[in-house]
Amino acid sequence: xxKGYLAAFLAAAxxxxxxxxxxxxxxxxxxxxxxxxxxxxxxxxxxASxxxxxASEEASAASDAVSSEVAxxxxxxASAEPSASxxxxxxPKTDGSAYGYAGDDPVEVAVYxxxxxxxxxxxxxxxxxxxxxxxxxxxxxxxxxxxVYGDFWIDNYNISGNTLECVSGGNFPGVMHLGKDGDVxxxxxxxxxxxxxxxxxxxxxxxxxxxxxxxxxxxDSDSRDELRKATVAEYVKLNGLDVTQYQDYGWDPVKL
Numbered sequence: 001x002x003k004g005y006l007a008a009f010l011a012a013a014x015x016x017x018x019x020x021x022x023x024x025x026x027x028x029x030x031x032x033x034x035x036x037x038x039x040x041x042x043x044x045x046x047x048a049s050x051x052x053x054x055a056s057e058e059a060s061a062a063s064d065a066v067s068s069e070v071a072x073x074x075x076x077x078a079s080a081e082p083s084a085s086x087x088x089x090x091x092p093k094t095d096g097s098a099y100g101y102a103g104d105d106p107v108e109v110a111v112y113x114x115x116x117x118x119x120x121x122x123x124x125x126x127x128x129x130x131x132x133x134x135x136x137x138x139x140x141x142x143x144x145x146x147x148v149y150g151d152f153w154i155d156n157y158n159i160s161g162n163t164l165e166c167v168s169g170g171n172f173p174g175v176m177h178l179g180k181d182g183d184v185x186x187x188x189x190x191x192x193x194x195x196x197x198x199x200x201x202x203x204x205x206x207x208x209x210x211x212x213x214x215x216x217x218x219x220d221s222d223s224r225d226e227l228r229k230a231t232v233a234e235y236v237k238l239n240g241l242d243v244t245q246y247q248d249y250g251w252d253p254v255k256l
Contacts, residue, residue, distance in 0.1 A: 100130045100235030107138060107146055110178055110185040115154050118187070123168040126156035130235050132228040134217045137210045146178040146185065149210050151218050155228070157246060163253060164232065164246035173218060175206050229254055 096103065099112035115131035132153040139147040155169035174192035178185045194202040207214045217223075233256040236243045245253040 097238040100231045100238065101133075102234050102238060106185050107140070107148060107178060108133070108135070110187055111135070111148055111150070111152070111176060114176065114187040114190070115152055115172075119152070119154050119172055119190075120156060122170070123154075123156050126167050127159045128157045128164060128235065128239075130155055130157065130232055132224060132231055134224065134227060136207070136214045136217055144179065145188075148176040148178060149207055149214065150174075150176075151214065151224075152176075153224070153228070155232075159241070159243065162242060162244045164236075164241075164243055166246060166248045173203065173214070229256065232256060 095101075096109040096112045099109075099116040101108060101112040103109075111133055112131050115133065116129045119131075120126075120129035132155065134151040135148060136151065137149040139149070150173070152172045152174070153169065154172070155166050157164035157166050159165075172190075172192055174190060176187050177189045177191070179188045180186075191206055193199055193206060203214065204211050232246050235241075236256060243256070245255050247253040
């Protein structure tokens with residue numbers, strides 16, 4: 001009986017051991033499958049995250065490209081369209097307003113410009129150079145050369161408050177020779193009367209048949225003063241100066 005009981009006990013223990021091993025193996029298999037599934041899930045998650053980052057980067061790059069293109073286009077348009085100030089600087093005045101001449105005769109514009117820009121160089125630079133031009137005769141018989149006979153003055157002023165103070169100036173009677181530079185007249189040469197004792201003979205030679213008319217203009221100081229006043233007033237108006245009078249040294253101011 002003892003041997004039979006022992007044999008039965010051993011058989012039952014063997015069956016139980018075999019069953020426990022099979023469950024452990026199954027558990028291990030289930031754990032391995034779960035680990036594989038977890039790894040697969042992690043890989044998928046990483047791949048999705050990478051794809052999301054790539055998409056985000058592409059979207060950002062596209063946005064930057066659009067912004068850059070818009071900015072470049074705006075800059076190109078701004079560069080292509082000149083500002084008012086640069087347009088103004090690239091289009092200097094071609095009339096006589098800078099010299100106190102309000103008319104539109106191209107010959108007279110050239111004369112005023114020559115007096116204000118060239119003859120004024122005989123004096124120290126001042127704030128304003130304003131001509132007083134008394135034309136005696138204009139000879140435009142030749143298409144290549146225009147002759148302007150006249151009594152020409154230049155006065156140079158510094159601005160002090162509301163006053164143009166005359167600091168230098170002079171009288172330059174004679175004959176100007178004008179030619180064409182494209183559509184614009186320019187003074188090519190200027191024949192002037194001599195000073196002192198040689199004045200009369202040189203004036204007769206230069207003015208010829210217009211000598212008597214020239215002498216009437218030359219000796220009429222009252223008319224010249226009125227012309228000067230009118231020209232200075234026109235200069236002040238055309239150039240927007242806050243000036244109400246001009247004054248020669250040692251003389252009373254002249255109201256404009």
